[in-house]
Amino acid sequence: MEKGYIQLYTGNGKGKTTAAIGQAFRASGHGLKTLMIQFMKGDKTSECIAAEKNKYITIERYGMKEFYHEGKSDILQHRNFAKKGYDRATEILHGKDYDIIILDEIINALNCNLLTYEEITALIQNKPQNLELILTGRNAPTELYDHCDLVTQFNEIKHYFNNGIAAREGIEY
Numbered sequence: 001m002e003k004g005y006i007q008l009y010t011g012n013g014k015g016k017t018t019a020a021i022g023q024a025f026r027a028s029g030h031g032l033k034t035l036m037i038q039f040m041k042g043d044k045t046s047e048c049i050a051a052e053k054n055k056y057i058t059i060e061r062y063g064m065k066e067f068y069h070e071g072k073s074d075i076l077q078h079r080n081f082a083k084k085g086y087d088r089a090t091e092i093l094h095g096k097d098y099d100i101i102i103l104d105e106i107i108n109a110l111n112c113n114l115l116t117y118e119e120i121t122a123l124i125q126n127k128p129q130n131l132e133l134i135l136t137g138r139n140a141p142t143e144l145y146d147h148c149d150l151v152t153q154f155n156e157i158k159h160y161f162n163n164g165i166a167a168r169e170g171i172e173y
Helices: 016-028 046-051 075-093 106-111 117-125
Strands: 006-010 034-039 057-062 100-104 132-136 150-153
Touching (some): 006 016, 016 034, 016 046, 016 057, 016 100, 016 132, 034 075, 046 057, 057 075, 075 100, 075 106, 075 117, 106 132
Parallel strands (some): 006 132, 006 150, 034 057, 034 100, 100 132
């Protein structure tokens, strides 16, 4: 790629990770290599299983098995995982192995105080010109929009979770 852009998928609606992995899948059709770094996710999900079948997509997970809940979870352990994911992203930005880097749920890591706004903007500022960078997560701070070339807001209008339907294998995870 001659020029890579910065994409942000945010909002409270379903589909941010799905859109990001869809972009990776589309890029793989042209031989572009994607690394998805997943923050705050510890269990192997369907997108991990699918990516194992595609030589152009790699997913690495930096999260604990149990989700972070403020005041109930060990924040230091969760911060340690987020820091490892952040360090990996920093390392990859300076390599030439990937055309696209997806930082999945990095905005949630910010909102849970596992990473800082300055750390995220440092990743953006250090992005090489020919690398596409995609960030996902709920409730991105609006000041982050100025650092991005594309911002898509996913808005929930109706969701079956609100009626007691649990996450389904292959659909939500």
